[in-house]
Amino acid sequence: MFAKAFRVKSNTVIKGSDRRKLRADISATFPSLPAEELNELIPNKEELNIVKIYAHKGDAVTLYVLHKNPIFFQLDKQLFPTVYTLWRYPTMLPALVTWPPVLQKLAGGADLMLPGVVVAAEGLPEVDQGDCCAVTLVASRAPVSVGTAAVSSAEMRNSGMKGKGVNILHTYMDQLWAFGDKSHPPVIPVTNSPSEAEGEPGGEECEDEEQEVEDGSHPAPVETSRQSMQELRLDEDELLDEEEPLEDKEGENTDGEDGDPRSPQEQMNELLLQCFLHALKSKVKKSELPLLTSTFQRNHMMSCCPKGKYLDIKKSRYKKLSKFLQCMQKDHSLIQVKELSKGVESIVEVDWRNPELCSFRIPADFEPEKESEEEGGSSEVPYQPPEITPLYGVTARLEPLFQDAQKKKGTPLKANEVRNIITEYVKKNELVHETNKNYVNINPTLCDCLLEKSEYQEVEKLKWDDLFSRTLSRMQACHELLFPGQPPVVKKGQMEPIDITVASRGSNKKVTMIKNLEAFGLDPAVVADTLQHQVQASCVLQDSPGAKNRVLVQIQGNQVQQVGKLLLDRYQIPRKYVQGLDKASKPGKKK
CATH class of the missing domain: 3.30.780.10 (SUI1-like domain)
Structure with missing residues (x-):
């Protein structure tokens, strides 16, 4: 649910009456929570905020935020604790255990499948279908996901641990977690490690994952868990620092082509930092600020790359320019980056007195490339225009037509996706004309969605092309912008020329x-x-x-x-x- 960014509608301080109601609702929903812990969660005098948001699929969600951390979220009048709350009270919900590599799939929006569940010696926790439950990793009781049980625990056992286990709503390292202080889960040891129960039902279904924790000891699963988290969140510097020893280990006794004992990733990290400092020191002028980050990379950093080498951010630990610049801002305090227009970042300030920048010296063997007179001295690196993809948003009027495809109001779709959904709808409801396959019979849903009031009694069938064109014309115009090295940005309306x-x-x-x-x-x-x-x-x-x-x-x-x-x-x-x-x-x- 929170795999993609959500939109904040309002953020207000909770009233006294709403605070009491929230405390009563939590007590009723989680009766095992002691009164003392409930008072700690919902204190009387500390500031507690209600934040109303819209998830990326259009769901209306209410967040309850304490000390800048979301502690509960409410969806369809049901309360769910966040991972921040469960790290303080790990026994608050029944928990299913899975392997660390599965965490990457959950953070990407996938649900927990039963073949990935590790069954301990004491068996599965008792849950009914729809019950709120948590997901933990082997060797630690700290929950990493929250969701609802897809089936009861009895049905899980009867199915032989096949099918879906938990409908995931919220996961460590998703956008709801990022709305808080971005702290990491504590390692809460378990008395009986689930890895000891590899012979139990469910453990046999995860033979691939067992290879990574086959010794069953505690340290190995914890390290694997950290490695999975690093892959999901490369912009966290602590995790980045932990990732380097793993790279060293992989590249052990393997020198590069130039005899450098460092891994290729470490060499690219150093080259990236060198080009960055070089560009700030000799290329960027104060009068140029604010400077688009894409322009800074294309016209300044690339031209500072030494002869015979190529700057490829994807081969560094940062993977993206935006992540690298965030690190330079957060940990090195060299620059300040802001999003002056939606989806387009710019460098707005440079700390010219930063000791790291002042002490940097341009390499003695650096040979600047000759600038082209025809281009007025600009960089020879070609400009790459953004990829612009027209999209169509589902409107309230057309929502019944897209209901079977589970596309809610506001969901942006490509034209071919709309075409496939409409075609599937027609075939599923057997609306193709009996004698002329070029026509589609109009049922009540198509009538309400696509016809004008004056056509209700007159039009009984439409050609396929007319059906598609009417659908697209009644959808909200959107577009997707994909800049090189940046995540795609979806905006409403046509692309402004x-x-x-x-x-x-x-x-x-x-x-x-x-x-x-x-x-x-x-x-x-x-x-x-x-x-x-x-x-x-x-x-x-x-x-x-x-x-x-x-x-x-x-x-x-x-x-x-x-x-x-x-x-x-x-x-x-x-x-x-x-x-x-x-x-x-x-x-x-x-x-």
Whole structure:
């Protein structure tokens, strides 16, 4: 449920009456919780907040937050404790045990399947279908997931530990966990390790996972658990530091091609930091800030890479540029990164007096690459435009049509996904016309979703193409932006194009204005500098009217033709996303 980011609707301090009601609801839902622990969970005088959110699939959820940590969440009028609460009271819920590698699947949104459950000598905990239960890892009683039992424990045993065991709602390292202080689970030893019960029913179903904990001792499962958590959360520096010894162990007695005893990942980590410090020291100017992170990587870091080497962030421990920059901000205090527009991050501040930056020396053997005169001295690394995918959001009117596919209101879908869902709906309800397969019979649901009121009594069938086009036209327009090295961002509405306009100033002088460059990952300052060199005309940056944190590029004269050539040919922006190319000056006329 919380595998993806959620949207906060409101955040308010709880009232006294609501606090008492919450305490009563918790006591009724979890009767085994002692009164003293209940008072600790819901104190009388400490600030407790109610946060109402919408999960990424549209579910309305209420969070109860104490000391900045969510302690309970309420879904469909049912209360569930978070992992932060269960780490304090691990026996609050009955728990099923699984292997550490399974945690990665749970954090990605998967449910717990019974073949992955480890059955201890005392057997399974007694639960009924729909009961709230927890999931723990071998060698520790600290819960890592919360959900509801898919079937009763008796049915689990009768099925031979086949099928689904727990419908997972919340997991350690998901977005709900990230809403808190991001602390890690404690290691709470168990008296009888579940790994000792490998011969019990359920243990035989996990032969692959048993290879990683076959000795049954406590330290090995704990280390495996940490390794799984590292893979899920690479931006946590503590886990990153723990990961390096594992890499060393794998690369033991294996020198690289250049005789370097370090692993390839360690070498890339060092090269990444070197290029970063080099770029800050010699490339970035204070006047350039704020600077798009993609521009910083493309135009500054890449040009600082030593000759004969290639900077590949995916081969480092960070995997993504955003994770690396977060580490430079959090642990090194070198920069400050902010999201000035949704999905697009920028470096807004650099600590030029940072000791690590001041002490950095540019390598003596560094040979700067020759800059291209045609490109005005910019980096030779080609700009990569974002991938733009049109999406269609499910509306309230169409929700019954997508109910069988479990797509709720607001769910964004691609056109082919919509087509497949509609086709499956027609076939499932046997709506294909008996004599002409090109037509679909209209049932009450299709009538309400796709027809106008004036068509209710007249239209009894539709062609397949008409059926699909009507469905798409009644869905909410959305789009997905995928910038290189960044996670995809879904936004509502059509993709706003780059707008080129020509305006008149005093004495009938023309100026060309370009706006919305940031949406495509282009730095307005870089575009302005490039244009200024190409057309030899003055160029200035201004705040874009009516658009917060957006910059407008203004260049003297009618330069639409030059701007269009730059955007279409060099930056490879699709023509449909460049608006105003028809305003270019006609041949033989003054600009």
